[in-house]
Amino acid sequence: MTETKSVGIRNTARIAAVSLLLVGTSVLVTACQSDPDIDITKLGLNVDPPEQLYNQGLANMKAGNLAEASRKFDAIDKQNPFTDWARKxxxxxxxxxxxxxxxxxxxxxxxxxxxxxxxxxxxxxxxYLVGLSYSKQIVDVTQDQKMARSTIDAMQKVVNNYPKSEYVEDAQAKIRFARDQLAGKEMQIGRYYLERKEYLAAIARFRNVVENYGNTNQVEEALARLVESYYAMGVTEEAQTAAAVLGHNYPDSQWYTDSFKLLKGGGLEPRENRGSWISRAGAKLIGA
Structure with missing residues (x-):
């Protein structure tokens, strides 16, 4: 009799525990249904199948609720990794x-x-989306250009690995923009040194632009600054060569007009020395 009573007590306790668990679960599910912002994947409950979650994500996108759509797509990846639904x-x-x-x-x-x-x-x-995400974070040339370099790396993969894709043209445009940013950063530093009459340091920056960023919008000014820097140092042959290369590639440039006046004021004129690094770099420029 005592044993039967003990078993009955244990069964009663078990039933009570299960009832409490079911009540608690019901509360959680009700909360999830009433609050769309709760991440149900963190509650350890059964959730919608991946196809349904995917369609819910698309529906949220169509409705303009991107945050909720993102949560739906993330839930699929968490619950069904390495499946076709997770890939999509x-x-x-x-x-x-x-x-x-x-x-x-x-x-x-x-x-x-x-x-x-x-x-x-x-x-x-x-x-391409990875490249765009980097590109959107590019800052002005007074700041670090890490994102410009990352944009180039990411977009170059689009160009190299998927040459027939529809994203190549814009990827190349984003690369050109990022390269112009890097060249602009070099110019900013070069001008800083030039203003302080640290000519060798300035020349190193301007040279980097001419040799490595010849297809950017910065190269005209870089050549003109080389004229200015070399002329200030008394290295007139290099100043004349830089002006000659500038005039050959960009004859209508205001930078060439200014460089020509600077040399003329000292009784000089543009004259290219074919043995100069500037002449060799100039042969590779856009206008060559």
């Missing part, structure tokens, strides 16, 4: 994060996709 969700997750201006998150998600699916049908697009 990673693409959309990268896109929504980019559109939300969460650029670092977009880069992280996009790079993970590229590591897992480098040859998929969407890989060119995802790599």
């Amino acid at each position: 969700a990673l693409v959309m997750s990268t896109f929504t994060k980019y559109r939300l201006a969460r650029y670092d998150d977009a880069v992280t998600t996009g790079n993970r996709y590229m590591k897992q699916y480098p040859q998929s049908e969407d890989s060119a697009y995802v790599q």
Whole structure:
């Protein structure tokens, strides 16, 4: 009799515990349904199948609710990793994060996709999104140009690895812009040294622009600053060569007009020395 009573007590306790658990779960589910911003993937509950989550994400995108759409796509990746649904969700997750201006998150998600699916049908697009996310973070030339360098690296992968994709043209445009930023940074530093009459340091910066960024908008000024720097040092042959290369490639440039006047004021004129590094670099410029 005592044993039967003990078993009954244990059964009663078990039933009570299960009832409490069910009540608690019901409360959580109710909370999830009433608050769309709760991340249900963190609650340890059964959730919608990936196809349904994916469609919910698309519906939220269409409605303009990108934050909720991003959460839906992330939930698919967390719950069904390395599946086809997860692959598709990673693409959309990268896109929504980019559109939300969460650029670092977009880069992280996009790079993970590229590591897992480098040859998929969407890989060119995802790599392009990574490049765009870097490009959006490029700052003016007075600041560090890390994002410009990252943009070049990311977009060059689009050009090299997916040469027939529809994103190549814009990727090349973004590369040109980023390169112009890097050249602009060199010019900013070079002008700083020039103003302080630290001519050798200034020349090193202007030379880098002429030799390595010849297809940017900065090269005209770089050549003119070389004329100015070399002339100030008394290295007239190099000053004349820089002016000659500037005049040959950009004859209508105001920078050439100013350089010509500077030399003329000292009784000199543009004259190219074919043995100079400036002459060799000039042969590779856009207008050569």
